[in-house]
Amino acid sequence: MNVSLTGMWQLFPSASEWAPRMDILFMGLLGVSLLVAFAVAVCIVVFGIRYRRGSSANRTPGDGSTMPIEIVWTTVPLAIFVALFVWAAVLYFKMARPPGDSVEVHVVAKQWMWKIQHPGGRREINELHVPMGRPVVLVMISQDVIHSFYVPAFRVKQDVLPGRYTRQWFIPSRIGSYHLFCAEYCGTDHSRMIGTVTVMHPAEYARWQETGDVGTSMAAVGRGLFMSRGCSGCHSSRSAIAAPLLDGIYGKPVALSDGGTVIADEGYIRDSILLPNKHITAGYSPVMPTFQGQLGEEEITQLIAYIRSLTFKPETSP
């Protein structure tokens, strides 16, 4: 009995700090639902038996208005529903706000695989290794159609869109391997776009990052691209062409020629590479060529990692 119960429980693994909170919310919703369903079912069964045709029950119509009961069964559910809304909304709000000190992992989705890049340079396909107890934020983009990064054991899911970065974050809380599913239908092999998320001890995770298929760090790869693809030809203090210097730009507001400002986040930098005329920096002319079709999503994230790494090094000259 005990064995089968734990066996059952293992069907609903819980491996992130969201999971228990989500499960309590689930139980709350389930409790309200069972209460309502039970009340309706009992009424139907009791009335069905008591007032079946030919029974001797008293059928004298009641006098008085039905208004009070209508008001009661309108306002009581309303109050309960508003409470449920607030409960779920607060949790959702927290899930949408990654903390600053997170381990950042980059995810590129494509038909039909997950390509993962760790900042240190380690890459994986259809596998994700994360440290237990530390906040992990996934920065995700799709190379083709919409996918959705879903780890049931973490109770997290976030659509992965083409042309736009989306994020999700969680704190892994239990060592083990868990399913990773694509949850948004993405074509022929949608059901095979699955993988494994492995939660490791932080120390083991640190070792894991140093071993195996370790390339150079994302920023270093990005630095190489920055030079080989010609970015450095203009975005440099020694350049003859006037292009904005990118040192320290990441995360800062950028004044635009149309009078607006925009925060230089991943999305902005990605747009500036692929759609250079979308946002023209104030004081510069729109001369940058587009790199659309010349850079893959992974290369773009590497370039962004490099530009980000320039933040605290004001005098870097590539």
Added chain:
Amino acid sequence: MSSFVLQAAPQAETPEPDYLTEGRTVGSWLFTTDHKRVGILYMLTITLFFVIGGMAATLMRIELATPAGDLMSSPAYNKLFTIHGVIMVWFFLIPSIPNVLGNFLIPLMIGARDVAFPRLNIASWYIFVFGGTFALYAILSGGVDTGWTFYTPYSSTYANGHVIAMAVGILIGGFSSIATGLNFIVTIHKMRAPGMTWFRLPLFIWAMYTTSLILVLATPVLAITLILVCLERAFGVGIFDPTLGGDPLLFQHLFWFYSHPAVYIMILPGMGVVSELIACFARKRIFGYRFVAFASVAIAVFGFLVWGHHMFVSSQSVYAGMIFSILSFLVSIPSAIKVFNWTATLYKGSIRFDTPMMYALGFIGLFTVGGLTGLFLASLAMDVHLTDTYFIIAHFHYIMVGGMVMAYLGGLHFWWPKMSGRRYPEVLARLSALIIFLGFNLTFFPQFVLGVMGMPRRYHTYPEEFQLLNVLSSAGASILAVGYVLPLCYLLWSLRHGKRAEPNPWGATGLEWTMPSPPPRDNFASIPRVTEVPYAYNAQAAETEIRSEEAIHV
């Protein structure tokens, strides 16, 4: 042969021809403008589509009995769930109660001789058949694998298959919806019999009226959306695909702006039917008539404001998500009010458990489960885990199949004597209702659990730990299939062999029961004058009647 003609001649004089016998040629059906015949034409057509959609579901459930993809390839599976969704939503559910029962009953119930625009009515059927033909062409010529939701940029850029043909089929079918909705709105406004005030209307009419409003207001948005998908797919106009400068989420906003109200197109008519059935078989005036009526209006209005709850994990703004979440909770209130009022109607009633009542009670139970699980999905954080899993599949099948299809079958049984002039075999019918109820729950309840475990929808293959529940679901589906085949058989059988029906076999109130079964071509010899409230049932009087009958027999 000649003696048969001779014999038939004197008989023809005695009974006045009803709408079924006033013309027996194929032409008399194809060129009819009689709302009752149009209803029957729709019934035949959507039954065909139900069979097609049902066969697709059957194949899927067989495939899903094992984790591996051993019966068919992934492309074949993906096409099957697209066929199932497209056919069931647009060519069965949306036209089911409105176009079959609505066409047949609206003029009868409000005391009119036909709908406002009889020729537009038959035209809408032709448009529907034309759209359906396009969809069938798309299926037969190789199929579509986008799912019924046609999410971009998959549908507009990446998918193979006949997306445009399918979209055009749905687009054309949409015009049939608009024509029908318009017709019903005008009919209900302008053609009510003298004395048939708004608050004397049967609740079925309120349901049809609000459904028609949604049909007319929402369907054009679907048309626009599908045209935009076709433009991007055919000509590379950048609307949804970001590599062309488009926005993939724009599609979801447009699609759900139509499709969420469309969910209410697929349940409001069922609620209308159930109100009729509960009142009749409990012999009670519906509890809180005005609340139930206005709940339909509230659902129709709020239904337009909740589309974003399909997009909580799409990267929609957190604040937009909150607005859509609270509005989704609010829209559930009128549905809850309806369930409570139906339940309260049973109180102090004189309840009979004929087949239609069994369907109605089944509807209340299954709709309640469907509605309550909707609360899980309206809850922002909970939806993150449950959306796009089998929990969603189970939830909307409880509403669409457990709700709408049960109501459709209940209504079909209730008005079958009126439509066909025949009685169906009651015991067999009750048995089928029971089989459908059990088969339905066995099919779809395990899917809730699968969803909580995290099994995503639209998966051709799946990890092994999901197998047990999938086997249960497939077993349930086979029981459900038996439950659906039975009514098809005995209703057909009853057309020839069923007992002839009296004008009012259920002792129901309502103008449709005042005329012979089946009704004559022009419904009312003289337009009735309505002087009383709807559902003028009296449980006490019904009981007294039973007692006096028993006394006579003793």
